[in-house]
Amino acid sequence: MLLAVGCWLSATGAAGGCAMNRRLITFVRIVQTGIVNFMRNLSLAIAAMAVMVVTLTIVLFSIVTNATFTNTIAQITDKIDVSVFLKDSDTPLQTHQLISQLQALPNVKSVSYLTKAQALQQYEAQNAGNQQLLTAIDETSNPLPATILIKPVNLNHIQDIKTFLTKPSVAALQSDQPSYSGDREVAINKITHATDILREIGVCMVIIFAIICALIIFNTIQMAIFNRRDEIMIMRLLGASTGYIRGPFIVESAIYGILSTLLS
Amino acid sequence: MILLDRVTKTYNRSMGPALDRISLHVEPKEFVIVVGQSGAGKTTLLRLLTREERPTSGKIIIGGIDYDKLQDKDIPLLRRKIGVVFQDFKLLPNKNVFENVAFALEIVGVGNREIRHTVPKVLEIVNLRSKEKHMPLELSGGERQRVAIARAIVRQPRILIADEPTGNLDPKHAWDIIKILEKINRYGTTVLLTTHNQEIVNKLKRRVVTIQGGKIVSDRANATYSSK
Numbered sequence: 432m433l434l435a436v437g438c439w440l441s442a443t444g445a446a447g448g449c450a451m452n453r454r455l456i457t458f459v460r461i462v463q464t465g466i467v468n469f470m471r472n473l474s475l476a477i478a479a480m481a482v483m484v485v486t487l488t489i490v491l492f493s494i495v496t497n498a499t500f501t502n503t504i505a506q507i508t509d510k511i512d513v514s515v516f517l518k519d520s521d522t523p524l525q526t527h528q529l530i531s532q533l534q535a536l537p538n539v540k541s542v543s544y545l546t547k548a549q550a551l552q553q554y555e556a557q558n559a560g561n562q563q564l565l566t567a568i569d570e571t572s573n574p575l576p577a578t579i580l581i582k583p584v585n586l587n588h589i590q591d592i593k594t595f596l597t598k599p600s601v602a603a604l605q606s607d608q609p610s611y612s613g614d615r616e617v618a619i620n621k622i623t624h625a626t627d628i629l630r631e632i633g634v635c636m637v638i639i640f641a642i643i644c645a646l647i648i649f650n651t652i653q654m655a656i657f658n659r660r661d662e663i664m665i666m667r668l669l670g671a672s673t674g675y676i677r678g679p680f681i682v683e684s685a686i687y688g689i690l691s692t693l694l695s
Numbered sequence: 696m697i698l699l700d701r702v703t704k705t706y707n708r709s710m711g712p713a714l715d716r717i718s719l720h721v722e723p724k725e726f727v728i729v730v731g732q733s734g735a736g737k738t739t740l741l742r743l744l745t746r747e748e749r750p751t752s753g754k755i756i757i758g759g760i761d762y763d764k765l766q767d768k769d770i771p772l773l774r775r776k777i778g779v780v781f782q783d784f785k786l787l788p789n790k791n792v793f794e795n796v797a798f799a800l801e802i803v804g805v806g807n808r809e810i811r812h813t814v815p816k817v818l819e820i821v822n823l824r825s826k827e828k829h830m831p832l833e834l835s836g837g838e839r840q841r842v843a844i845a846r847a848i849v850r851q852p853r854i855l856i857a858d859e860p861t862g863n864l865d866p867k868h869a870w871d872i873i874k875i876l877e878k879i880n881r882y883g884t885t886v887l888l889t890t891h892n893q894e895i896v897n898k899l900k901r902r903v904v905t906i907q908g909g910k911i912v913s914d915r916a917n918a919t920y921s922s923k
């Protein structure tokens with residue numbers, strides 16, 4: 432059917448050129464018309480774009496905030512670890528077993544081991560300014576215990592590790608309570624909860640503003656279509672294809688979007 | 696060229712059909728006048744031919760295209776084959792005379808060089824060569840209608856449909872339009888003209904199809920017509 436109509440069309444000879452060339456010309460004209468329409472509706476365009484710029488700025492702002500929070504949380508999480516202090520009497524085998532068991536726990540990201548000597552070194556490095564303390568430590572035989580440092584995957588589920596460490600068989604190996612307990616734990620929990628909530632709010636904001644932005648563009652183009660419905664009807668009666676009628680509106684919307692993004 | 700076989704169009708069941716089993720055959724290069732009172736069904740008939748409406752029943756074949764087999768995506772191709780002139784001109788107000796005529800070529804992807812070559816020739820036919828830079832609002836009704844005719848014929852359609860082209864014009868301008876339509880017909884285009892101006896019908900002495908209440912009540916060559 433299409434072929435028959437097409438043949439009839441070319442038979443009249445009103446339109447020349449090969450099909451490819453014609454498609455290119457049509458495409459160029461669609462883009463041109465889109466730009467011209469954009470210029471003609473400049474006042475409407477500016478109003479619409481102003482709203483879009485504001486919305487997009489807010490969207491960008493929430494995305495940046497969100498990213499910052501996520502980054503901060505990651506940094507905090509990375510710095511927090513659980514220290515397990517071992518008794519001097521523990522055998523190397525017991526220590527080794529404990530490390531393997533800890534590594535097998537689902538919420539454990541990494542486990543590292545500090546010997547008594549390493550723990551002393553670290554302590555000395557941390558307190559390098561305090562000469563009195565250092566001499567005091569030198570006079571005793573190394574008072575620091577061997578330490579296992581555990582980095583958790585998720586701070587909110589640190590309870591799993593705690594449960595494991597308070598088991599009587601495990602607790603028997605430790606010289607002291609693990610160091611996450613007390614105030615530090617409460618602080619960690621508060622930070623993680625707060626950041627989780629903030630992240631959720633951020634995601635919601637981004638979604639809401641994205642929807643608002645889409646609606647504004649949609650409405651502006653609707654108005655443009657409504658303003659030009661006579662023109663569209665004439666184009667249709669003259670045999671313009673659906674793509675040719677629709678094309679300029681798509682170009683126009685794209686210009687709105689691109690310009691607003693650049694401005695914001 | 697145009698074949699209608701028992702075409703019925705019903706808009707609203709309780710109102711009865713707007714067109715009732717219309718059968719009509721128009722030969723190539725014929726000049727046919729369709730007359731009838733307002734509401735008789737003339738406009739419905741033309742809207743069926745341009746496929747703005749689908750018939751409720753019956754068959755329409757134009758230039759070998761069977762409307763039953765025509766898909767929606769091919770409608771633009773069909774409309775490019777038929778030139779249409781409307782009573783209210785339907786010119787684009789923000790384009791000048793030249794651009795309005797060129798527009799019909801632009802939408803089918805004709806190159807710019809060919810547009811610059813073809814449009815002045817067509818404006819010559821309707822005697823508007825000197826006003827090609829004018830905007831539609833600066834023209835008289837008769838001139839506007841001539842622009843519309845130029846736009847309709849610039850793609851060299853085989854069929855020109857003119858729906859009351861003189862309805863908004865005074866008698867002198869109306870007659871100018873009719874003379875242009877006759878000229879186009881002499882070049883070999885089938886012309887279908889609707890009017891209720893009996894003076895024009897009687898002067899033209901062409902085939903006259905009279906529609907009344909959605910039915911063809913007479914179809915005579917060299918006919919005259921009285922609107923009373």
